[in-house]
Amino acid sequence: MANKKMTLALFSGSVDKLTAAGVILGGAAAEDMDVEIFVLLQAAFAFKKENAMTNERVAEITDKQDEFLASLKRLNAPHWTEAFRNAKEMTNVKIHICGFAGKVWHGEKLEDFIDLADDICGIGEYMSAAETSDINLFI
């Protein structure tokens, strides 16, 4: 039986939402789903090499950012890049950087982004993947 498919339109570049995406990716990996992630606008900022490990912004409940980040450490939760990497090791995950999003953050080439990224693509790829996926999320 073919694996189920999930597509994720990843817009957010904030640690709270990227962490949530990592948790969902873990669930998909546990079930051997094929996953395609499309890194859009603000997420492309977080995927830039110089930002991935230093970006600590949260998108929601921003006045509790310090508490949130401390709790991630207390709970031994992996950094979102680690959660994404684990998922890639356990199931078929492809990560596409939106070409437009890359340019917004002066990322023209794949080498400008962390090595989790597989390629740079246009929105047509997302549309094709989303049409045939079992789960389609926007985060």
Place this chain on the structure above:
Amino acid sequence: MTTEELTALTVDKTVDARGTSCPGPLLAAKKAIGEIEKGQIMEVLSADEGTRRDIPKWCTKKGFEYLGTLEESGYFKIFLRK
């Protein structure tokens, strides 16, 4: 299985995932299941409340047999047969 039956089980593999949060225990189980043979029994130790519900569902989807859960002091022992 009853508590007595679960307690008496001979376990082929133990996965101690008590130091991780969701989805850590589930992913640890996924990694470890490849290391046992069909018919063998694995127990997953988890302090995560969600995992005791996730593992049975995961077993159903992946074709493994969920055997039951023992509640210990501060964690769960979740048993399954590959």
